[in-house]
Structure formats: structure tokens, C-alpha cells
Amino acid sequence: MRSTWVTPGGVHPPENKHQSLTMPIGSLPIPEKLLVPLSQHIGAPAKACVKVGAKVLKGQKIAEATGAVSVPMHAPTSGTVTAIEDRPIAHSSGMSAPCIEITSDGKDTWIDHKGVADFEHASPQALTKTIADAGIAGMGGAGFPSAIKLSPGHRRPINTLIINATECEPYITADDSAIRERAAEIITGIGILSHILGNPVNILIGIEDNKPEAIAALEPHVADTGISVVSFPTKYPSGGEKQLIYILTGKELPSGQLPADAGMVCINIGTTYAIKRAVVNGEPLISRVTTMTGNACGINRNYETLIGTPVSHMLAHSEFNEHACSRLVMGGPMMGFSLTSAEVPIVKTTNCILAPSYSEIPDDEPAQACIRCGMCAEACPASLLPQQLFWYSQAEDHDRLEAHNLFDCIECGACSYVCPSNIPLVQYYRHSKGEILKAREEKVKSDHARERFEFHQQRMEQAEKDKEAKRAARREAAEKAKATVAANAGTAKEGTGPAPGSAADIIAAAQARAAAKQVSPEEQQAKFERSIAGAEMRVQMATDKLVETNAKQTEDQKNILNAALEGAKQKLEQAQARLAEHVKKHSEQVK
Ligand code: SF4
Numbered sequence: 001m002r003s004t005w006v007t008p009g010g011v012h013p014p015e016n017k018h019q020s021l022t023m024p025i026g027s028l029p030i031p032e033k034l035l036v037p038l039s040q041h042i043g044a045p046a047k048a049c050v051k052v053g054a055k056v057l058k059g060q061k062i063a064e065a066t067g068a069v070s071v072p073m074h075a076p077t078s079g080t081v082t083a084i085e086d087r088p089i090a091h092s093s094g095m096s097a098p099c100i101e102i103t104s105d106g107k108d109t110w111i112d113h114k115g116v117a118d119f120e121h122a123s124p125q126a127l128t129k130t131i132a133d134a135g136i137a138g139m140g141g142a143g144f145p146s147a148i149k150l151s152p153g154h155r156r157p158i159n160t161l162i163i164n165a166t167e168c169e170p171y172i173t174a175d176d177s178a179i180r181e182r183a184a185e186i187i188t189g190i191g192i193l194s195h196i197l198g199n200p201v202n203i204l205i206g207i208e209d210n211k212p213e214a215i216a217a218l219e220p221h222v223a224d225t226g227i228s229v230v231s232f233p234t235k236y237p238s239g240g241e242k243q244l245i246y247i248l249t250g251k252e253l254p255s256g257q258l259p260a261d262a263g264m265v266c267i268n269i270g271t272t273y274a275i276k277r278a279v280v281n282g283e284p285l286i287s288r289v290t291t292m293t294g295n296a297c298g299i300n301r302n303y304e305t306l307i308g309t310p311v312s313h314m315l316a317h318s319e320f321n322e323h324a325c326s327r328l329v330m331g332g333p334m335m336g337f338s339l340t341s342a343e344v345p346i347v348k349t350t351n352c353i354l355a356p357s358y359s360e361i362p363d364d365e366p367a368q369a370c371i372r373c374g375m376c377a378e379a380c381p382a383s384l385l386p387q388q389l390f391w392y393s394q395a396e397d398h399d400r401l402e403a404h405n406l407f408d409c410i411e412c413g414a415c416s417y418v419c420p421s422n423i424p425l426v427q428y429y430r431h432s433k434g435e436i437l438k439a440r441e442e443k444v445k446s447d448h449a450r451e452r453f454e455f456h457q458q459r460m461e462q463a464e465k466d467k468e469a470k471r472a473a474r475r476e477a478a479e480k481a482k483a484t485v486a487a488n489a490g491t492a493k494e495g496t497g498p499a500p501g502s503a504a505d506i507i508a509a510a511q512a513r514a515a516a517k518q519v520s521p522e523e524q525q526a527k528f529e530r531s532i533a534g535a536e537m538r539v540q541m542a543t544d545k546l547v548e549t550n551a552k553q554t555e556d557q558k559n560i561l562n563a564a565l566e567g568a569k570q571k572l573e574q575a576q577a578r579l580a581e582h583v584k585k586h587s588e589q590v591k
């Protein structure tokens, strides 16, 4: 049996997982309208590539990834794009963001798609591209684009692949139920990841010991594969990347270091399943397992839920009692956030909708002053000092917050959970992180603006220097010319004839140019002969036309053709006369 290590801190809140595990993963009727937010991941939002009114098929790309860190979006069902506009999305602030609304046609017709069963023969680059094109972002956390995680690039070779099946937060059972029912496909997904990463020496599935059915479901599929299922004692939180890496390997990642820096990649088990569906079945990420739970719902179970499904649709099929519900939470009771509207859609990272009763999760008690008990520090799995972070956060002291490793905080909520003063510590940390990131962005923007300004200034100065150099060169040339004219004027007074550069010179030069343009008598004669030949041809053509069509023409048309013939004849006579005159004049000159 493989050794495991114990992380600092942690708490043991009531698990409340059994309620949603009494039934297999279910499916919901297709909602009439689905709302796909363009940003469901870390990085740049996707950009819509369909227009309002467009017909789309299930799985069709409806928004392109923009930039290096981004993922595309796909239609969760077939239907019509009925809006592209800002709508409320799943966010603690209740903010709105650009979304694509699809009105279902009820047919759920797939776009043509196919996968690659023998992925071992595909290159890691091709498989990574498939994963990127399928719009897969981490489904267990913040939604980091998976293809980037699988391209560690310049970092060390990957020797350890960790599959995160911890699912340590109370109430949530999406991964547990998926493992129970889809273990074989998940193991195929791990095979794909291993192939992409160059077959790491260690492949570990980390899972808490409160999921015996899931562990039992995995065991037969990992025999002789080199994959180890590593279970460890249940404690909240164990699912943070750094915490899980420590539990499974005993290695502590220093602040600011990524798993890839230590030769490791950590992927959520739901994401692993989505990767299998993308590569082997050719399906983009358009649905996920989401736990619908809480005592305000008569039915607690997991659903394979289309991305974009309104939360209200899930509630409507779960015997939801609005009056019994203390709040609606997206996520679990520790890391989730309260929803301000039930119309927000399920996104790629939505693992749970919790509709608790008032007795399950009562209203927040008012916060009291910090009594410096230190319980928050004892509970922190990241060995931070939550109490200090709270003070610096209140004081908006960003430097001290960063010095105290605020960004190592995984927002697990263990500190808030134990705080006897009911201080919503995590809310302070989230707010401060947002402010610091905003300040960093503004600094980058102002640095760019300053660089642009300095570059512009340099260009202006250089242009001014170039102009001055040209002006100086012109001045010098003018002075030289003046000196030459003065010298020539002196020479003219002494000698005879007009001085070069005088008015007489200019006239003489113009006459010379005119003479050069004159043609010789022979050339002139040839020119007249060519115009006679042209005139003769036009007379002939006009005559032919008149003869050809004479019988069919009206009187008016005949008159027009006759006039044209007459005109051509006149021009011929004029040309002949000009030639005759020229010949006469030239022969007289010769005599
Ligand atoms: S647990 Fe609460 S009261 Fe105790 S030190 Fe931390 S913030 Fe202060």
C-alpha cells in the first residue's frame, strides 16, 4: 500500500453526501432555452462566431477561443440562436456578461462528429489540439484550459500524473457518481493523458476513503495498467492541487510554483472523462455531471446537465420548495457562493446546486470583532495566517497581503468555518485578490502606455533631426548654386553672348525640346497614310453593314447607317487631302 502524507489544518464538516447518491446519474428534459456564457474559464472570453437567427446543431462551435488562454464554446443542443447579449451569470456579485441564447428545436440533432479510438497512434500535439478544440477547461476548480496544462513546454519532463478524485466538499457527489458509473471511460481518459505527457512513471488517482464504491469501481480497471488508486483519510480540504500533491507525494510546492515546475500534472477526474469523450467520441464539452441537492428539494441526485441549463430548470425537476429554501448556492457550502437569480446557467465548472433548508444552512450570523483566538490559523491547510490576512485586507494593504502569500489561499473557507466571531474571512480574501489583480492589470496597461509614449517621442525627435538635416543640405546646395551663378555672371561680362542660366538660355532650351519632339517628313507621311488606311477600313465596314442589313432596316435606321457611311467617306477625303498637301510641301522643300 502506498504511503500518504497529512496536510496541516483542515476541518471535518458534516459530509451530507449520501442524499444525492441514492439514484444513478439522471438526465433532465432539454430546456426550452439554453444560455451559454462566453466566459466560463480562466483567460480571455470566447468570441461568438454565430449570428442571431442562425440554426445550430448540437456540438457545433458557436464561439471561438481568443488568445492563448481561452476555450471555444459549443451548442449544447440543436436549435436557433435567439440572442447574443449580456445576461446575469453565475457569479457571487450577480454580474451580467455576454451570453449566447439558443432556443431548442427539441430534436437534439448532433453535428457530424467522430473521434479517434486508437489514440496511441495520434501525436500528443494532435490530441492536445483536439482537447483545446473541444473547449475543455478544468471542471473541478476555476476552469483553467486543460490543453495548456497538458503542454508544460519548457518545464521539466512530467514524471507524475495525478488524477484528482478527492471531491472533499460536503454535499457534492458529481465525481463520486461518475466514477461509480463510468470507471472504464475514465481509465481510458487517463491513458490519453499519459500518452500526451510521455507516459509518466507515476500515475496516481487520489481519492478520499469516504468513497468506497467509487474505489471499488476503479480497482478492476487499473489492474496491470501501472495506475495506482490511492485513498487517504477524509478531511476538508484535501482537493486543492498543492494539498493533494503533498498528500500523495510528500512534496511541498513553494509559493508561486506550479505542479509542472516539479514534474507533475494534476487533472480533475470529471475533466479526464470529458477528455475521453472529446478524443475517442469526438464530442466537445457541452454537458457535465452536476449534483442537485439540499433539503429544499424533494429529489436529490446527480444529473448529466447540458451547459447553459438555467438553474430554475433543474429546480423545477427536483421538487423544489422555494419557501423552505434558505438560499441557493452554486457549488458546496464551503466554497460555493449564493445566487442572486435562479435564471443563471450551469457552466463548465458547476459541480453542484445546493438548495438547503433554513435548518441546514441558517442565515449568516452577524460578524463580531476578532478575538485573536488563532483557530483560523490552525484550520488553514495552506499554513497561512488568516487573521493577519483579514487585517491587511481591511486596511487594503496590498503589499503586506502579497508578502503573507494571499495568493496561496485556496479559498477553502476552513478559516471562516471555525471562526467563533463569524467573520466571513474568505469574502475579504476574494475581494483583496480581485483588487490586487485589477491593480496589476492597470499597472501593465499604464506601463504599456508609457512605453508607447516614449517610443512616440523618440520617433518625433528622430523625424525632427532628419528634417533639419535635409533643410541644411538644401541650404548648402542653394548657396553653391548662387556662387556658381555669380561666377558665371562675371565671366559673361568679360566674354560675349548670354550667360548660362539667363532668360535667353531658358528659351533656347525650350526650343530645343520642342524641336526634339518634331517628327521627320517621312514619319509624318507614314502617319497620314495610316490614318487613310483606317478611314478606308471604316468606309468599307459602314458600306458592308448597310448592304447586309438593308432589307431588314426601318427607314430611320437606314438613314443613320447612311449618315455614318457619309461621315466615314468625308474623313477619308480629309486624310487624303492632308497627305497630298504634305507630299507637295515636302517635295518643294527638297527642290
Ligand atoms: S478565528 Fe476568527 S476570531 Fe479567531 S483569530 Fe481567526 S479571525 Fe480572529
Ligand code: SF4
Residues within 6 Å of the ligand: 376, 379, 380, 381, 382, 383, 384, 385, 386, 408, 409, 410, 411, 412, 413, 414, 415, 416, 425, 426, 429
Ligand atoms: S480560505 Fe484561505 S486562509 Fe482560509 S483556511 Fe482556506 S486557505 Fe487558509
